[in-house]
Amino acid sequence: xxxxxxxxxxxxxxxxxxxxxxxxxxxxxxxxxCLPALIMLLGTFxxxxxxxxxxxxxxxxxxxxxxxxxxxxxxxxxKNSEFHSSVRLTFFYAILSTIGVMLTALLMGLGASRKKxxxxxxxxxxxxxxxxxxxxMAVFWTISxxxxxxxxxxxxGKVGLGSQHTWLADPEAxxxxxxxxxxxxxxxxxxxxxxGAIDRIDPEILEAATVDGAGEWQQTRFFxxxxxxxxxxxxxxxxxxxxxxxxxxxxxxxxxxxxxxTTVLSVFQYxxxxxFADFGLxxxxxxxxxxxxxxxxxxxxxFSRSRTAIQ
Amino acid sequence: MKFTVKRxxxxxxxxxxxxxxxxxxxxxxxxxxxxxxxxxxxxxxxVAEKFEKENPGVKVSLQVLDAQTQTTTxxxxxxxxxxxxxxxxxxxxxxxxxxxxxxxxxxxxxxxxDANLKERYGSGVSSTLVAPDGKYYQVLLGPVYYxxxxxxxxxxxxxxxxxxxxxxxxxxxxxxxxxxKLRKAGYEPLSVGGxxxxxxxxxxxALLATSMTPAKLDNLMRNHNGEIPSTTSYGDPTFAAAxxxxxxxxxxxxxxxxxxGQDQNVGMALFASGKAAMMMGHxxxxxxxKDRLRVNMNLDFLFLPPLKAGTRVLPNLSGSNTYQIPVxxxxxxLAKKFLKLLLTDEMQIEYVKSGAGLAAVKLPKAQLDxxxxxxxxxxRSLIAYANQYGSSPGWAEGVPAALNGVTDPMIQKLFIxxxxxxxxxxxxxxxxxxxxxxx
Numbered sequence: 001x002x003x004x005x006x007x008x009x010x011x012x013x014x015x016x017x018x019x020x021x022x023x024x025x026x027x028x029x030x031x032x033x034c035l036p037a038l039i040m041l042l043g044t045f046x047x048x049x050x051x052x053x054x055x056x057x058x059x060x061x062x063x064x065x066x067x068x069x070x071x072x073x074x075x076x077x078x079k080n081s082e083f084h085s086s087v088r089l090t091f092f093y094a095i096l097s098t099i100g101v102m103l104t105a106l107l108m109g110l111g112a113s114r115k116k117x118x119x120x121x122x123x124x125x126x127x128x129x130x131x132x133x134x135x136x137m138a139v140f141w142t143i144s145x146x147x148x149x150x151x152x153x154x155x156x157g158k159v160g161l162g163s164q165h166t167w168l169a170d171p172e173a174x175x176x177x178x179x180x181x182x183x184x185x186x187x188x189x190x191x192x193x194x195x196g197a198i199d200r201i202d203p204e205i206l207e208a209a210t211v212d213g214a215g216e217w218q219q220t221r222f223f224x225x226x227x228x229x230x231x232x233x234x235x236x237x238x239x240x241x242x243x244x245x246x247x248x249x250x251x252x253x254x255x256x257x258x259x260x261x262t263t264v265l266s267v268f269q270y271x272x273x274x275x276f277a278d279f280g281l282x283x284x285x286x287x288x289x290x291x292x293x294x295x296x297x298x299x300x301x302x303f304s305r306s307r308t309a310i311q
Numbered sequence: 312m313k314f315t316v317k318r319x320x321x322x323x324x325x326x327x328x329x330x331x332x333x334x335x336x337x338x339x340x341x342x343x344x345x346x347x348x349x350x351x352x353x354x355x356x357x358v359a360e361k362f363e364k365e366n367p368g369v370k371v372s373l374q375v376l377d378a379q380t381q382t383t384t385x386x387x388x389x390x391x392x393x394x395x396x397x398x399x400x401x402x403x404x405x406x407x408x409x410x411x412x413x414x415x416x417x418x419x420x421x422x423x424x425d426a427n428l429k430e431r432y433g434s435g436v437s438s439t440l441v442a443p444d445g446k447y448y449q450v451l452l453g454p455v456y457y458x459x460x461x462x463x464x465x466x467x468x469x470x471x472x473x474x475x476x477x478x479x480x481x482x483x484x485x486x487x488x489x490x491x492k493l494r495k496a497g498y499e500p501l502s503v504g505g506x507x508x509x510x511x512x513x514x515x516x517a518l519l520a521t522s523m524t525p526a527k528l529d530n531l532m533r534n535h536n537g538e539i540p541s542t543t544s545y546g547d548p549t550f551a552a553a554x555x556x557x558x559x560x561x562x563x564x565x566x567x568x569x570x571x572g573q574d575q576n577v578g579m580a581l582f583a584s585g586k587a588a589m590m591m592g593h594x595x596x597x598x599x600x601k602d603r604l605r606v607n608m609n610l611d612f613l614f615l616p617p618l619k620a621g622t623r624v625l626p627n628l629s630g631s632n633t634y635q636i637p638v639x640x641x642x643x644x645l646a647k648k649f650l651k652l653l654l655t656d657e658m659q660i661e662y663v664k665s666g667a668g669l670a671a672v673k674l675p676k677a678q679l680d681x682x683x684x685x686x687x688x689x690x691r692s693l694i695a696y697a698n699q700y701g702s703s704p705g706w707a708e709g710v711p712a713a714l715n716g717v718t719d720p721m722i723q724k725l726f727i728x729x730x731x732x733x734x735x736x737x738x739x740x741x742x743x744x745x746x747x748x749x750x
Contacts, residue, residue: 061386061405061408061409061412061413062386062387062390062406062409063386063390063409063410063412063413063415064409064412064413064414064415065413142577143577146569146572146573146577147568147569148568148586149580149581149584149586164568166568166569166571166572167572168506168569168571168572168573169505169506169569169570169571169572169573170571170572171727171729174572254506254572255506255508255574257506257508257571257572257720257723258505258506258571258572258723259571259720259723259724259727259729260720270383274382274383274384274386274405275382275383275405275712275716276405276712276713276716277386277405277406277408277409277712
């Protein structure tokens with residue numbers, strides 16, 4: 001945590017409090033004040049995690065007694081070829097959709113942050129997909145890309161590109177359609193954060209650059225990009241985590257098909273738990289995914305701290 | 312607004328009078344939660360109304376489940392603190408097996424006795440509903456016929472195809488020729504929910520009955536149980552032949568374009584909008600088209616070409632439409648009363664009239680015929696056909712989800728060349744052997 005001093009520098013808050021000798025005096029009231037939140041956190045976050053961890057070492061069909069089986073679920077899932085395939089698909093989906101979302105959000109952010117007359121309506125329009133429920137969007141796009149009856153195919157047919165494309169039925173193409181819809185549906189939130197970061201840049205910096213003869217691209221390249229980088233990196237990591245855990249949109253569009261071509265980890269996990277009533281194995285998959293994301297989160301946190309220190 | 316003494320007294324006075332005048336039952340209304348699915352909902356509405364009339368102060372709340380929920384998360388619903396009083400857990404789906412294993416259904420032998428169900432169902436049906444411990448935990452609402460291709464007669468007329476009077480397509484050559492003519496006339500030949508996860512397996516069921524001997528099929532349906540000797544393998548040539556026939560249909564473009572990316576709802580929409588000429592369905596499909604999609608179509612039905620030439624193809628019979636009372640239900644006695652009412656002759660007649668299925672209990676012939684006569688001609692004709700020639704058992708109805716839940720993705724892979732029938736046979740054998748060892 002940090003505070004901003006009068007001259008605008010960032011100063012670690014902890015050193016301030018220690019210097020003032022307030023830390024020890026206030027620690028008990030602070031702890032008491034935080035207690036309700038801590039209890040909530042324990043109940044809604046830590047207990048489910050421990051419960052999932054316990055289940056991952058057990059065999060449980062969703063009801064009845066839980067049988068302890070040690071590491072069997074982990075050894076079984078690590079040998080499972082469908083699990084390997086879903087890990088590959090998850091990375092493919094998460095990486096491509098994150099790249100797509102962040103590029104789209106960046107381009108939209110640059111377009112909507114130059115104080116033009118159309119800025120406000122553009123921001124409102126580009127934020128619209130964030131309001132719509134994921135399932136509704138999935139149903140809309142699933143029908144839109146169907147051959148003949150789908151809007152996309154009909155439009156393509158009108159411009160001579162054929163109206164018989166069966167993307168969702170093609171194992172080679174289905175994942176790209178899902179990624180495209182994910183980008184369309186997910187770019188709004190990162191867009192808002194990026195616009196916010198751009199708007200916070202001191203206009204004098206860009207005015208000075210203009211006086212020095214920097215064109216729009218040079219201003220973006222040498223001033224805007226470096227100054228929004230911390231926000232951009234943080235949002236990229238968050239977007240990757242969201243995509244990695246993505247379920248609703250994929251499930252509503254393809255249910256993991258065709259031929260398991262879009263069975264990412266979350267879909268694999270859902271099937272194991274609810275279709276095959278193997279909650280132990282599904283929990284093991286969840287724990288493996290969590291360990292990976294936790295590691296990624298810690299690395300990115302470390303990375304962003306060292307970048308801040310360098311800056 | 313000012314809160315004067317007069318106003319305050321007036322407000323409290325009105326509130327007190329309202330409470331005094333409230334009928335005693337209103338404050339104690341009981342809600343009986345009953346699960347059902349969308350096809351059966353119209354019949355359940357009739358039962359619910361009658362039940363509410365007979366039981367003042369009880370309100371029946373229908374919880375409509377889709378096929379996906381029935382297959383998956385219904386286990387969590389039935390075991391939650393907000394469990395339904397009457398649950399819909401089809402016998403061949405995972406939630407039913409898990410609930411039975413954990414003893415989460417209430418035994419209802421008293422209901423069976425009160426409603427004389429053993430006699431009214433007949434010994435054949437009763438024996439399929441009794442649990443291994445000899446108790447009854449469920450009732451069967453009514454069987455359903457599936458494995459039927461509903462056809463749009465107007466599309467066939469436009470494509471100049473004569474509809475076979477005996478409902479038999481007969482041979483694969485006929486089917487291919489029919490599909491080619493329909494495509495030429497601008498129709499998708501046969502719409503199937505290729506991504507639904509169960510529709511392709513239904514088609515496999517329809518073909519298996521024409522490919523395997525009844526003894527082999529019966530063994531395949533039961534040999535996942537370790538106590539039943541396993542005499543038939545999934546590598547059997549007759550099983551492989553049914554799979555190969557499905558692939559042949561896919562290769563011949565008999566299914567709609569993009570079939571593997573379309574679920575049953577999209578398939579139904581194609582048929583209802585007149586873009587597809589045929590659609591795989593069951594006896595309640597015409598009612599669903601009429602009531603839910605509000606389309607009146609000129610329908611008839613056909614059966615897929617059999618594997619053994621000259622065989623008369625029969626509809627598959629599903630008897631898994633069963634209802635139970637979860638241990639966590641709050642109104643168990645009322646739930647029993649509801650089930651008893653559901654299975655009275657009067658309500659079974661209402662069920663038949665709704666077009667959702669057949670009567671489960673034996674009914675007087677005159678009454679039953681009168682009920683069937685209220686149905687649309689197409690489902691009536693299917694029921695008459697089944698009454699005359701009989702029906703076939705469905706493999707997917709008899710095996711657990713560990714087997715029938717993985718078949719659709721396997722068939723999809725077979726279609727695009729990602730798997731052979733031999734590989735599918737081997738994989739299904741391995742799953743069956745695991746189930747045997749666990750049972």
